[in-house]
Amino acid sequence: AQKVTQAQTEISVVEKEDVTLDCVYETRDTTYYLFWYKQPPSGELVFLIRRNSFDEQNEISGRYSWNFQKSTSSFNFTITASQVVDSAVYFCALSGSYNNNDMRFGAGTRLTVKP
Amino acid sequence: DGGITQSPKYLFRKEGQNVTLSCEQNLNHDAMYWYRQDPGQGLRLIYYSQIVNDFQKGDIAEGYSVSREKKESFPLTVTSAQKNPTAFYLCASSTRLGSIHEQYFGPGTRLTVT
Numbered sequence: 420a421q422k423v424t425q426a427q428t429e430i431s432v433v434e435k436e437d438v439t440l441d442c443v444y445e446t447r448d449t450t451y452y453l454f455w456y457k458q459p460p461s462g463e464l465v466f467l468i469r470r471n472s473f474d475e476q477n478e479i480s481g482r483y484s485w486n487f488q489k490s491t492s493s494f495n496f497t498i499t500a501s502q503v504v505d506s507a508v509y510f511c512a513l514s515g516s517y518n519n520n521d522m523r524f525g526a527g528t529r530l531t532v533k534p
Numbered sequence: 535d536g537g538i539t540q541s542p543k544y545l546f547r548k549e550g551q552n553v554t555l556s557c558e559q560n561l562n563h564d565a566m567y568w569y570r571q572d573p574g575q576g577l578r579l580i581y582y583s584q585i586v587n588d589f590q591k592g593d594i595a596e597g598y599s600v601s602r603e604k605k606e607s608f609p610l611t612v613t614s615a616q617k618n619p620t621a622f623y624l625c626a627s628s629t630r631l632g633s634i635h636e637q638y639f640g641p642g643t644r645l646t647v648t
Contacts, residue, residue: 428574454636462622464577464639510576520590522637524576 421446423513425525432501433533440496440528442511448472453487453494454512458527464510470494501532536561538640540625545645547619555610555643557625566608567626567637570594577624583608612645619647 422445432438444453455467468478470487478485482499498505508529514522538559547553559566565584569577579592583602597616602608608627612619622644626637 423576456639462624462642462644464624464626466636466638469636512576520579520582520584520592522579524578526574526576 421448421451421513421515421521421523423511423523423525425509425511425528427528428526429529429531431531431533434503435500436532437497437499438501438530438532440498440509440511440530442494442496442525444492444494444511444513446513446515448515450515452514454514454522455485455494455496456510456512458508458510460507467496498530501530503532503534506530506532538625538627538638540623540640540643543641543643545643547645547647549647550614551647552611552613553619553645553647555612555623555625555645557608557610557640558606559608559625559627559638559640560606561627561629561638562605563627563629563638564605565628566602567628568592568598568600568608568610569624569626571622571624571642580610580623612647619645621645 424443451472453470456464458464475487484497486495508527510527511525541556567582568580571577578594580598581600583589589600589602599611622642624642625640628635628637
């Protein structure tokens with residue numbers, strides 16, 4: 420069975436602080452995909468990143484970076500110099516190797532960035 | 535602009551009534567999905583469809599029904615058999631069958647049943 424755990428329910432930071440959102444996953448598949456989505460107050464989930472299990476390179480996109488570590492089954496997301504517009508719920512998700520039908524989402528982390 | 539449209543954004547119904555939520559996409563995606571989101575929880579899969587005229591149950595299909603008569607459209611009916619229908623419903627689509635691609639989401643419909 421696949422499972423995604425986001426232990427941090429809510430995080431509050433002050434603007435310009437760095438913040439890391441944790442994601443731990445469980446799967447028996449050797450090939451799998453990990454995702455991060457952002458859900459702003461409007462409700463629509465916005466795709467941020469997809470990473471396959473064979474690619475452990477960390478990725479940076481502007482103020483966003485992702486740290487994938489298979490040894491600890493973690494796929495953490497860091498926002499550097501946070502901004503008020505980063506306030507949202509962030510979901511980590513895991514999908515098996517064959518199709519998207521078994522995508523599992525974590526419970527989400529609500530990030531509030533205060534001015 | 536390509537995207538996924540869900541309407542309406544807010545929907546109110548009386549208990550015992552069936553209600554249909556609309557989902558349309560113009561991304562030419564093969565696969566479409568319906569998720570339910572409850573406060574403090576992640577998304578749970580209700581139904582999915584990989585091709586026209588075919589759909590499969592997800593984890594929480596009881597009390598729901600769908601149809602896929604056109605590639606662009608995947609409406610969800612919440613029936614009176616659904617015990618706790620009040621929730622936020624999200625429709626999504628992805629590009630290809632038999633492979634892993636990110637899903638693109640619509641803006642969601644918040645359903646309140648009283």
